[in-house]
Every structure is written in structure tokens, then in C-alpha cells.
Amino acid sequence: MAACGDAAMISPPPPAPKGIIRARGVSKRFGDRMAVDGLDLDVPAGCCFGLLGPNGAGKTTTLRMLYGVTRPTSGRIEVFGLDVATHSRTVRARLGVTLQESVLIEALTPVENLMVFGRYHLMRDAELRPRIDELIDFLQLGSHRDVPVRNLSGGFKRRLAVALSLVARPQLLILDEPTTGLDPAVRLALWTKVRELRDHGTTVLVTTHYMDEAERLCDRVAIMAAGAVLVEGEPRELISRLLARDTVEIEASEQEAAQLLSGYEESTNRMQAGNRAVVHLEDAAALVSHIRGRDSVADRRLIVRPTNLEDVFLHLTGMTLEASA
Amino acid sequence: MYARTWKLNLLPNFFEPVFYLASVGIGVGAYVQQMGGLRYVEFLAPGLVCVAAMNGASFEVTYNVFIRLAFEKTYDAMLTTPIEPDDVLVGEVTWAITRSMIYGGCFYTILVAASLAPLPASLLVVPVLALAGLLFAALGLAFCVRLPAIDFFSYYFTMFLTPLFLFSDVFFPLKERLSPAWLTVAEVLPLLHPVRLARAAFHGGAEPLRVAWDLTYILVLSALLLLYARGRIRRRLTN
Numbered sequence: 372m373a374a375c376g377d378a379a380m381i382s383p384p385p386p387a388p389k390g391i392i393r394a395r396g397v398s399k400r401f402g403d404r405m406a407v408d409g410l411d412l413d414v415p416a417g418c419c420f421g422l423l424g425p426n427g428a429g430k431t432t433t434l435r436m437l438y439g440v441t442r443p444t445s446g447r448i449e450v451f452g453l454d455v456a457t458h459s460r461t462v463r464a465r466l467g468v469t470l471q472e473s474v475l476i477e478a479l480t481p482v483e484n485l486m487v488f489g490r491y492h493l494m495r496d497a498e499l500r501p502r503i504d505e506l507i508d509f510l511q512l513g514s515h516r517d518v519p520v521r522n523l524s525g526g527f528k529r530r531l532a533v534a535l536s537l538v539a540r541p542q543l544l545i546l547d548e549p550t551t552g553l554d555p556a557v558r559l560a561l562w563t564k565v566r567e568l569r570d571h572g573t574t575v576l577v578t579t580h581y582m583d584e585a586e587r588l589c590d591r592v593a594i595m596a597a598g599a600v601l602v603e604g605e606p607r608e609l610i611s612r613l614l615a616r617d618t619v620e621i622e623a624s625e626q627e628a629a630q631l632l633s634g635y636e637e638s639t640n641r642m643q644a645g646n647r648a649v650v651h652l653e654d655a656a657a658l659v660s661h662i663r664g665r666d667s668v669a670d671r672r673l674i675v676r677p678t679n680l681e682d683v684f685l686h687l688t689g690m691t692l693e694a695s696a
Numbered sequence: 697m698y699a700r701t702w703k704l705n706l707l708p709n710f711f712e713p714v715f716y717l718a719s720v721g722i723g724v725g726a727y728v729q730q731m732g733g734l735r736y737v738e739f740l741a742p743g744l745v746c747v748a749a750m751n752g753a754s755f756e757v758t759y760n761v762f763i764r765l766a767f768e769k770t771y772d773a774m775l776t777t778p779i780e781p782d783d784v785l786v787g788e789v790t791w792a793i794t795r796s797m798i799y800g801g802c803f804y805t806i807l808v809a810a811s812l813a814p815l816p817a818s819l820l821v822v823p824v825l826a827l828a829g830l831l832f833a834a835l836g837l838a839f840c841v842r843l844p845a846i847d848f849f850s851y852y853f854t855m856f857l858t859p860l861f862l863f864s865d866v867f868f869p870l871k872e873r874l875s876p877a878w879l880t881v882a883e884v885l886p887l888l889h890p891v892r893l894a895r896a897a898f899h900g901g902a903e904p905l906r907v908a909w910d911l912t913y914i915l916v917l918s919a920l921l922l923l924y925a926r927g928r929i930r931r932r933l934t935n
């Protein structure tokens with residue numbers, strides 16, 4: 372937490388209402404396709420909230436409706452307690468958005484890009500200049516502050532894009548797939564910054580299709596598919612509510628797996644994926660000894676691991692799914 | 697509404713009318729003694745000022761706007777801030793007019809230096825430049841927002857702007873060459889109107905009715921085209 376002292380200035384904790392975002396029955400139709408279909412969403416103030424889902428789930432469309440650029444076909448959205456349909460300008464003045472695609476002006480330097488963005492927010496020079504220095508510091512852009520953007524690396528550009536959305540000290544930061552296409556170290560560094568912002572009171576709404584990142588780094592997540600939220604909650608809580616703490620992957624066909632598991636008492640949640648049975652349960656050790664005890668194949672591969680959001684997602688969107696007791 | 701910080705780059709288009717003035721005005725002028733009762737190069741001057749303004753606005757709202765609309769995500773980024781699509785439109789038109797005034801203004805300065813623009817009367821051409829900028833911003837934008845691919849701009853320039861440039865009173869007075877029926881048809885040409893206003897500013901002889909008609913034409917056509925462009929831009933940026 373080296374930047375802690377001035378990080379307080381990066382995002383002043385605002386007197387925020389309880390829920391920052393509240394969406395009810397929101398739908399968006401494009402032609403005959405429903406991009407978003409009856410979505411409900413509540414994002415509490417001060418948390419880092421992950422909106423998860425595969426490509427085409429409707430994440431970007433949802434975000435665009437939240438900041439009032441796409442109009443919902445039906446439903447109601449409130450941000451900061453304001454109806455977005457009628458107060459989109461006010462809402463946008465108080466939030467920052469980092470889009471999925473790069474929006475940087477390639478011919479300009481990071482500092483110039485930040486200047487342009489400050490102008491969009493009608494900020495004055497006297498206010499803007501120190502703010503830019505602050506952000507350059509916070510997102511560690513100092514080494515290339517005067518180099519044209521086109522010569523910068525992907526990770527650097529992404530940090531700059533995040534800096535742009537922070538220019539006007541937003542209370543809510545919306546990030547659309549901020550880590551897609553970045554290498555793991557850069558991704559982690561970016562997440563560290565996001566957490567730091569959250570620690571200082573900014574609410575963060577982030578979309579991603581990296582479930583593992585979301586699980587470790589988001590306070591709450593909502594899993595989306597086909598334009599609707601399937602489940603919402605804290606990652607660990609979702610996992611134990613919908614599946615179970617542990618997962619055992621057994622190299623076995625469906626019949627073999629059924630045999631190996633027969634007579635096992637504890638309730639399990641089982642799924643077959645090709646030549647692999649995936650079993651979710653509270654106590655993996657007991658199952659492993661149960662299998663080893665009755666298995667004819669001595670060196671069968673068993674993988675024991677914690678259950679993750681990826682499993683929850685597969686469970687919800689229903690691959691060949693089968694709950695056995 | 698919001699300050700534009702795009703870097704100014706004076707494109708070669710600015711020099712086009714300068715070269716025309718030099719080559720046609722001086723070259724052809726040597727053979728053509730008089731045109732519309734003036735030395736040929738004097739006759740050319742006010743028309744070419746408007747051409748400079750036309751170029752200034754046109755390049756801005758065609759290629760540049762299209763690129764921002766289709767390739768760069770500049771507008772999408774703007775719309776994440778309190779800016780609305782209407783502000784984007786106002787910004788582009790304002791900037792196009794500014795470019796017109798810069799192009800036209802520089803050209804005008806050259807004319808003044810070459811004693812081809814009588815002072816102070818010809819100063820009235822400055823608001824005419826702004827009007828020309830408005831008109832060609834509107835025309836370019838209306839074309840731009842319904843263009844499927846950037847290549848089509850070459851049509852806009854070769855099939856539309858170039859003929860305008862040749863047949864809008866810039867190089868010869870239409871009323872000496874066309875029958876009255878064709879003269880009426882020629883009134884649809886957009887460039888004709890600013891050129892006529894500029895000519896009146898330079899050489900006098902303004903007829904109030906005609907000035908009123910030219911102004912009405914410019915303002916009404918601009919308004920209609922911008923209204924159309926506004927609808928398209930809104931739909932494109934917010935769906």
C-alpha cells in the first residue's frame with residue numbers, strides 16, 4: 372500500500388446511498404434477438420462487483436444501459452438512486468467507464484489523452500493538471516507520460532484507459548473486460564489497482580470471463596448467461612450453496628463412475644465430461660478412500676481440488692448434469 | 697459545448713485554391729482579358745476563398761468523422777462522460793466551421809496581401825466563410841452518416857465537390873453562359889450561394905433579394921441536413 376497516502380485523494384469516499392445500482396426487469400432487444408432479457412441486478416456501495424459470463428451473454432449491453440447510452444426496451448434502472456432514463460447526464464458525471472476496446476487517441480501522449488478526457492468532463496486546467504499528475508502516479512504511467520500512445524505496450528495502454536475513466540473522480544467505476552488479452556502478471560497488477568480503489572471507497576463493477584480472477588478478487592459476483600443473471604452472491608458462498616466445497620475429478624466413463632460411487636453415503640453433485648466424472652462434495656478425502664477401496668484400476672487418476680466458479684457456471688448452464696444422493 | 701483539442705494540421709487541401717489562383721488566374725488570365733467586367737484574377741478571388749472554406753469543412757466532416765464513427769472508438773468514449781450525441785454533433789460542426797474560417801481566412805489574407813481584395817468592404821467575406829463552413833459541414837455529415845464504406849468518399853469529392861467547384865460561378869459567370877432556364881436549375885448548387893455572397897462582398901453590386909435568397913438557401917438547407925444527420929448519429933451511437 373505504498374500509494375496509500377495520496378490514494379485517498381484518488382477517490383474521495385462519497386456519501387453514497389446503500390445500493391449504487393438497482394436494475395429491475397431490464398431487457399434489450401436488437402432486431403429479433405434479446406441481448407438482455409429480464410435482468411435484475413443490485414450492486415451495493417463500496418464493493419468490487421463482478422459481472423461474469425461468456426461472450427455474448429449481454430454484459431456490455433448491460434453496462435451501456437447502466438450509464439444510459441443504450442436505452443432498455445423495458446425495465447427500470449437506477450444508479451446513485453437516480454433513474455437513468457431521465458438523469459443519464461448526471462449519472463455519467465459521477466461514474467467512470469473503461470470500455471472493452473481501446474478508446475485512446477493514438478497520436479497523443481498519455482498526458483494529452485488525459486487532458487482531452489478531462490475536457491469532456493468540463494474540468495478546468497487548475498483542477499485537471501494536478502489530477503493528471505495524481506493519476507499518472509497512481510497507475511504508474513510516469514515513465515512514458517510524453518510518448519505517443521501508439522508506441523506503448525498493451526498493459527500500459529490498459530492502465531491509461533483506466534486512468535482516463537478516473538479523471539473526474541467517479542464514485543462508481545465500470546470496467547468492461549479490463550484484463551482480457553493481457554498477460555497474467557499485468558492482469559494481477561491491474562487488479563491490485565482496482566482493489567486499491569475499492570479500499571478507498573469507489574464502487575467497482577467489472578465484467579470478465581476469467582472466472583478464477585473474479586473468484587479471488589471480487590467481493591460479490593453475478594453470473595450471467597443469455598441476457599439474464601442466473602445467480603448472485605459472494606463467490607465462496609455461491610460455491611457452497613450451489614455445489615460443494617471440494618471437487619474430485621475421476622478419470623472414468625459414466626458407468627465406471629456410477630459403479631465407483633455406488634454405496635457412497637454423502638450427497639454429491641456429479642457431472643460427466645467426456646471420459647471424466649466431476650464430483651462436487653463437502654469432504655473429498657472420504658470419497659477418495661471410498662474409491663480407492665473398491666477400484667479395480669490401481670493407478671486411476673483422481674484430481675482433488677477446491678470447487679470454483681467455473682464449476683458453478685457449468686452447473687448452472689447445464690452441461691450433462693446429474694445430481695445424485 | 698466542449699473544447700476540441702485535436703491537433704491542427706493544415707492539409708495540402710489548403711494549397712489547392714492557392715495553386716488554382718496562381719495558375720489559372722495568372723496563366724489563363726493572360727489570355728482572358730476581362731471576366732464579368734474585372735481582371736480575370738480579380739474575378740476568381742472571391743470564388744476561390746469559398747472553395748478554400750468548402751475544402752476546410754469537407755475534409756473534416758467526411759474522412760475524419762467517418763474514422764471516428766467507424767474505427768476509432770472516440771465517440772463511444774465521449775458518451776461515457778456527460779457528453780450527449782447532440783454535443784458530439786455540435787462539436788463537429790463547430791470544428792468544421794473553424795476549419796473553414798482558418799482555410800478561408802488564410803487564403804483571404806493572401807488575397808489582401810496581393811491587393812486582390814478591396815478593403816474594408818471585402819471583410820464581409822468573413823461571415824460568408826462561416827456560412828460556407830456550416831453548409832459544407834452539413835452536406836458532408838449527411839453524406840457521412842449513411843456511408844457504407846470509407847471508399848465512397850472519393851465519389852463525394854470527385855462526383856460532387858469537383859463539379860461544384862467548376863460550375864458554381866467560380867471560374868466564369870454562369871449568367872453569361874447559361875440560358876435563363878438553366879440558370880434557375882443552377883440555383884440548387886450549394887457552392888453557388890456563398891460564392892455569390894463573397895463576390896458581392898468583394899466587388900459590390902449586392903441585390904437585397906438575391907442576398908436574402910442566398911442566406912435562406914444556406915441556412916435552411918444546413919438545418920435540414922443537420923437534422924437528418926442528428927437522427928442518424930443518435931441511432932448509431934445509442935442503440
Ligand SMILES: Nc1ncnc2c1ncn2[C@@H]1O[C@H](COP(=O)(O)OP(=O)(O)O)[C@@H](O)[C@H]1O
Pocket residue numbers: 401404405406424425426427428429430431432433935
Ligand atoms: N448494437 C447491436 N446490434 C445488434 N446486436 C447486438 C448489438 N450489441 C450487442 N448485440 C448482441 O447482443 C448480444 C450480447 O452482446 P454483448 O452485450 O456485447 O455481450 P458480452 O459483452 O457479454 O459479450 C450478442 O449476441 C450480440 O451479438
Ligand SMILES: [Mg+2]
Pocket residue numbers: 430431432471547
Ligand atoms: Mg462485451
